[in-house]
Amino acid sequence: MLKFANAKINIGLHITEKRSDGYHNLETVFYPVKIYDAVEITPSQEVALQIWNSDLIADDNNLCLRAYRLLSSIYDLPPVTIHLLKNIPIGAGLGGGSSDATAVLLLLNEQFSLNISTEELKQLAAKLGADCPFFVENKAMYAVGIGTDLEEIALDLSSYQIVLVKPDIHISTAEAYSQVLPKPSELDLRQAINLPIQEWKYTIKNDFEFSLFEKYPLIGDIKNKMYELGAIYASMSGSGSSVYGIFDTTDGLEDLKHYGQLFLPTNL
Structure with a gap:
């Protein structure tokens, strides 16, 4: 199965507090934009990650593999190969890695009929990274905390x-x-x-x-x-x-x- 994982922009970003756990609380608005990576999951003899168009290392630190292992720790998943074609720039503040990881969660949920609810997917995504829950629904969101506390807002920039x-x-x-x-x-x-x-x-x-x-x-x-x-x-x-x-x-x-x-x- 194939999914196109889009980027995001931040409209406003306030760093409001450093937390005792080392993270920072913030306030921002996430908005989806149409720059895409492509993520595909295929059956495999062993769990693997293949990356094209990028010098990213396909090791266990990669968020896509972490997303698979997170779900496989809860559900009995067969091994798969995750194919990742990068187009979203890295180190750009566009959330590409978070979007890719969330796409893996969504693909696995659909491909193996896990029936994980949207709210449960957000909770799982939050374990992967602060931006990840936003990409579950991909709508304009007001975010606080470390970026995982989301509130849908009415914002439409499609005419611009x-x-x-x-x-x-x-x-x-x-x-x-x-x-x-x-x-x-x-x-x-x-x-x-x-x-x-x-x-x-x-x-x-x-x-x-x-x-x-x-x-x-x-x-x-x-x-x-x-x-x-x-x-x-x-x-x-x-x-x-x-x-x-x-x-x-x-x-x-x-x-x-x-x-x-x-x-x-x-x-x-």
């Missing part, structure tokens, strides 16, 4: 053009969090997201930008260039390094390819 640029910069989650200073948010994103999108640039921020733009000026340059080219709103996604812009039209945006890998709506 979402454009992404991934520069040749890889930022690990650990690196990003080591540079940020947690503080209580002064803004409730559930309210801010209901403002006219033209006002987002004045109110909705990503806390990671302050430190990462200083260390990697190119990322800030991409955001500024998007505004120069007419973006209604632009931001780094997640902990970076990709930057997205929300536009009325994609006319005249080809120059963005000089900053890195460009994803226009035709290839999102």
Whole structure:
């Protein structure tokens, strides 16, 4: 069975507190975007993972294998080979690894008729990673805690053009969090997201930008260039390094390819 695992962007991201367990509490809005990896599961003599179009290592640390082993610890699953074709950039703040792992959970649930409910799938996904539960339903979600406490919100950006640029910069989650200073948010994103999108640039921020733009000026340059080219709103996604812009039209945006890998709506 085959599933296309899409990416996400963060609209606003506030790091509100460092927890005693070493994780951070945050506030953000997750929104799905049409950049896809392909995940396929086929019968096999032994559990295996094959990865194409990426230098990712297919070892037991890979989230796709961890997803299989999580379910196999609960259900009597036969061995399978997981085939993963990567297209979502790595280290880009787009949630590709989390999306792939959640796709494995969904595929196994369907292929072997496990009848796991949506809520149970979210709980299982949360054991794999903070972004994973979002990809179970793939709808606009307001998220708090470590990103696993989700609340569906009414947000539809389908009338706009979402454009992404991934520069040749890889930022690990650990690196990003080591540079940020947690503080209580002064803004409730559930309210801010209901403002006219033209006002987002004045109110909705990503806390990671302050430190990462200083260390990697190119990322800030991409955001500024998007505004120069007419973006209604632009931001780094997640902990970076990709930057997205929300536009009325994609006319005249080809120059963005000089900053890195460009994803226009035709290839999102």
